[in-house]
Amino acid sequence: MKPSTPKGTRDFTPSQMRKRDYLFGVLREHFQTFGYAPIETPAMENLSTLTGKYGEEGDQLLFKVLNNGDFLAKADGVALEARDSKAALASLSKRGMRYDLTVPFARFVVQHQNELSFPFKRYAIQPVWRADRPQKGRYQEFYQCDADVVGSDSLLYEAELVRLFERVYTALGLKCVIRINHRGILAGLAESVGASDKFIEVVTAIDKLDKIGAERVGEELKGKGLTAQGATQLLEMLKDTSLKSWEVSLANTKEGEQGAKELKQVLEMVAAMNPAQRIEFDPTLARGLSYYTGCIFEVVVDTTAPGQEKIRMGSIGGGGRYANLTEAFGGRDMSGVGISFGAERIYDVLEEMDAWPDTVRTGRKILLAAMDEENLAWAFAKTDQLRSAGIAADCYPEAGKPKRPMKYADKEQIPYVALIGTREREAEQLTVKELTTGQQETLDLSGLIIKLS
RNA sequence: GUGGUCGUAGCUCAGUUGGUUAGAGCGCCGGUUUGUGGUACCGGAGGUCGGGGGUUCGAAACCCCUCGUCCACCCCA
Known part of the structure; x- marks a missing residue:
């Protein structure tokens, strides 16, 4: 299907x-x-609230909601037998969509x-x-x-x-x-x-x-x-x-x-x-x-x-x-x-x-990506600190080659990627790349918060 | 509700008078590239041809029904 x-x-x-x-x-x-x-x-709404308010044509355009339970047992047998939808409706549906x-x-x-x-x-x-x-x-x-x-x-x-x-x-x-x-x-x-x-x-x-x-x-x-x-x-x-x-x-x-x-x-x-x-x-x-x-x-x-x-x-x-x-x-x-x-x-x-403001284009502002397993927890912690500062940040969930997170950021239109390896963790610094320009700079966390705020 | 149009891969579409194993571009996945995405090159996956029935030796193609789409009415946002 x-x-x-x-x-x-x-x-x-x-x-x-x-x-x-x-x-x-x-x-x-x-x-x-x-x-x-x-x-x-x-x-x-109750069907009685809606019917008759929009004219004959409007009534036909109402979505009706079928009654719950064994609705046929309680239906108007005469109207059903006659295949008269209009007459049968009252006994089949008591509610309609707005x-x-x-x-x-x-x-x-x-x-x-x-x-x-x-x-x-x-x-x-x-x-x-x-x-x-x-x-x-x-x-x-x-x-x-x-x-x-x-x-x-x-x-x-x-x-x-x-x-x-x-x-x-x-x-x-x-x-x-x-x-x-x-x-x-x-x-x-x-x-x-x-x-x-x-x-x-x-x-x-x-x-x-x-x-x-x-x-x-x-x-x-x-x-x-x-x-x-x-x-x-x-x-x-x-x-x-x-x-x-x-x-x-x-x-x-x-x-x-x-x-x-x-x-x-x-x-x-x-x-x-x-x-x-x-x-x-x-x-x-x-x-x-x-x-x-x-x-x-x-x-x-x-x-x-x-x-x-x-x-x-x-x-x-x-x-x-x-x-x-x-x-x-x-x-x-x-x-x-x-x-x-x-x-x-x-x-x-x-x-x-194309009159949308720039703010509709991006969800997340920055993606943090760890190069190796031992730096993933640190990257995740930095992501959390960025979020606490009100910045929409995300952490790529798998450590490894930068290719995957870079490609992901590119497709998702996340403007910045921070690549995190042992160098960064030991120096308490973040290497941040701006994807549209390709420019890269090294900042500490507070510097990054100022840059992205 | 009335009349018409069109349904082929995720998307846009080819597909000869009915005839081998249904194609392309884009997209997707992987590789070239073990600390750098977008470009390029190479490879791969993906289709009961909207669904059901019929005609035929043989149907994506022809016929009927059905569902959906888009368009014009009606009406409306």
């Missing part, structure tokens, strides 16, 4: 893990600086509402699972990195999360563009072309604009029941990227006016903090997720920035404000706003740009 991981999943090697740890570390650090506290929720971090978060907030103080700010970096058909950059197991705040409808948080986006991407060495819109603008737009009742359809159609073009979006809109005139007018209005003129054109729609007003405030706050950041109002930004109700964001790589011209990647982050997230779990009506970093995509971008 050829060993392999299940479809849509992958292993991470040490060199990949060092990069992932770095990326998650930058995220964690910024989340905490911005006042978000970590939480974790289980890999499995599909995203937002729904478990909503469950968490309601379940712990009496222990939490609001506004409650949390972040989470955890894998999620989807029974989707895998493609490049699309897996059945992948990590999500979310920061959310619930229990306040202050626009301060919209501005804060935009700042969090830019701070993180800047720390990673990436120039990005933050696109922003408001569901109210889209609602006002639908209202002004007489399609208020087709709001969801309008949103999902607009979401496809950059992908399939205005013409086909127009056709889709007409297919969904818009008048030809309404569809044309809608597409015409979307060409306008000036927030000022939207304020005017939507002044007679309640939601549209409110949306434009809120957007303006957020943009003003953000501009006051960092006028250099590219943040663009984009009325065509829709985001498919149905639960957004206020501002929505999406982050893309800035392809006008030096060194980033060739990057072709979809959004590397997104988010928005939602109302009533906790409603499904019987919580009181709480507004929230949150963002998500597309860690797997960011990884690919950093890989393409």
Whole structure:
């Protein structure tokens, strides 16, 4: 049998893990600086927590966990006989794998509402699972990195999360563009072309604009029941990227006016903090997720920035404000706003740009190698002293010719090798070779610690 | 879930109309080198040709099924 991981999943090697740890570390650090506290929720949730939250399609993409024990004995015989998977499911599985971090978060907030103080700010970096058909950059197991705040409808948080986006991407060495819109603008737009009742359809159609073009979006809109005139007018209005003129054109729609007003405030706050950041109002930004109700964001790589011209990647982050997230779990009506970093995509971008810091390349800094058996214990003791000084040191486990440890250090990209023979032990000195330059010097332990610190 | 593409060594891939013992490059292991890795030269290991069934005197190649991959939809990160 050829060993392999299940479809849509992958292993991470040490060199990949060092990069992932770095990326998650930058995220964690910024989340905490911005006042978000970590939480974790289980890999499995009760199926009742998950089903119905992602729409019909989402339910199909849930990984279900088979009940333990003699599950068939307790299964619904009628449904099994009829080969009706949907009907049989309830008696076969009561748990499912986490599909995203937002729904478990909503469950968490309601379940712990009496222990939490609001506004409650949390972040989470955890894998999620989807029974989707895998493609490049699309897996059945992948990590999500979310920061959310619930229990306040202050626009301060919209501005804060935009700042969090830019701070993180800047720390990673990436120039990005933050696109922003408001569901109210889209609602006002639908209202002004007489399609208020087709709001969801309008949103999902607009979401496809950059992908399939205005013409086909127009056709889709007409297919969904818009008048030809309404569809044309809608597409015409979307060409306008000036927030000022939207304020005017939507002044007679309640939601549209409110949306434009809120957007303006957020943009003003953000501009006051960092006028250099590219943040663009984009009325065509829709985001498919149905639960957004206020501002929505999406982050893309800035392809006008030096060194980033060739990057072709979809959004590397997104988010928005939602109302009533906790409603499904019987919580009181709480507004929230949150963002998500597309860690797997960011990884690919950093890989393409080779924008990793040097620290991800090396694990161990120095390898100590004894030439003969009687010096091995001394080499091991020196390794221990280096470790006590906080230096990632390792001792080659077999004494002998330098060839093996040298080759090992070369492959493992350990930058320094100390060869230890009787000469070194008797003089209490270490002969240290730097592999990239081939240069060699003799130092005592404290000198070596200073050199490698 | 729908349509398509491709599965040959650890990796990237050759393999003629179906015909002897299935190859290359890279990688891996060893040697040339008994206190010095990366280069060079020499040698070696490694394949039920994704799996199962069928057609045939004969299948890596043709047919069916199945699993996996990649791509386009759907949806999404």
